[in-house]
Amino acid sequence: xxxxxxxxxxxxxxxxxxxxLAEVLRxxxxxxxxxxRSAVADKTPLGQKAQAYMDRGELVPDELLLDLIGDxxxxxxxxxxxxxxxxxxxxxxxxxxxxxxxxxNQTCNCAINLEVPDEILLDRLLGRGRLDDTPETIRTRxxxxxxxxAPVIEFYRERALLRIIDGDRPMEEVTxxxxxxxxx
Ligand code: ADP
Numbered sequence: 001x002x003x004x005x006x007x008x009x010x011x012x013x014x015x016x017x018x019x020x021l022a023e024v025l026r027x028x029x030x031x032x033x034x035x036x037r038s039a040v041a042d043k044t045p046l047g048q049k050a051q052a053y054m055d056r057g058e059l060v061p062d063e064l065l066l067d068l069i070g071d072x073x074x075x076x077x078x079x080x081x082x083x084x085x086x087x088x089x090x091x092x093x094x095x096x097x098x099x100x101x102x103x104x105n106q107t108c109n110c111a112i113n114l115e116v117p118d119e120i121l122l123d124r125l126l127g128r129g130r131l132d133d134t135p136e137t138i139r140t141r142x143x144x145x146x147x148x149x150a151p152v153i154e155f156y157r158e159r160a161l162l163r164i165i166d167g168d169r170p171m172e173e174v175t176x177x178x179x180x181x182x183x184x
Pocket of ligand 1: 009011015034053060061065085086087141
């Protein structure tokens with residue numbers, strides 16, 4: 001049973017790698033960024049509440065996401081395992097998830113931090129051209145990452161669940177390393 005949490009700064013390649021692994025393992029890839037972007041595109045109540053935060057590069061408020069994650073992990077397809085990408089993004093989300101998994105009688109295998117140097121992140125984010133990838137929001141998102149998301153790495157290190165992978169390599173090599181970590 002594979003249950004993985006993907007950590008790492010914006011532009012680290014979490015989405016790409018999580019997607020690939022989820023396909024190989026035939027388990028759901030749960031990306032809060034994707035869920036939110038499609039809510040915005042569909043103009044759902046969630047999307048309407050989240051959009052302004054996302055446009056500024058800030059985190060959307062926890063209360064918009066916590067129930068959503070609870071519901072998602074309760075879906076039948078998540079019984080076979082899952083890869084969480086983009087959640088948890090602050091320590092309160094990490095504590096919430098820890099309790100949720102206890103309630104669901106699930107344990108995650110590990111939290112994987114994809115490490116990539118800042119200057120590479122900037123190049124990647126500026127090159128990718130997503131709507132929320134303007135120089136202004138990118139700066140905010142990297143700040144938010146340092147202040148709110150980096151402490152989540154310590155949260156998992158304290159629980160001996162942290163695995164670190166060098167994300168500054170060709171995509172295939174990163175995928176190979178990830179597969180090795182999961183098999184080990
Ligand atoms: P990236 O690939 O740059 O890390 P994501 O696609 O994961 O970005 O997320 C895009 C945006 O969605 C974030 O900037 C944030 O506003 C919002 N978001 C995604 N996940 C979360 C979360 N767990 N908590 C709060 N906001 C989130």
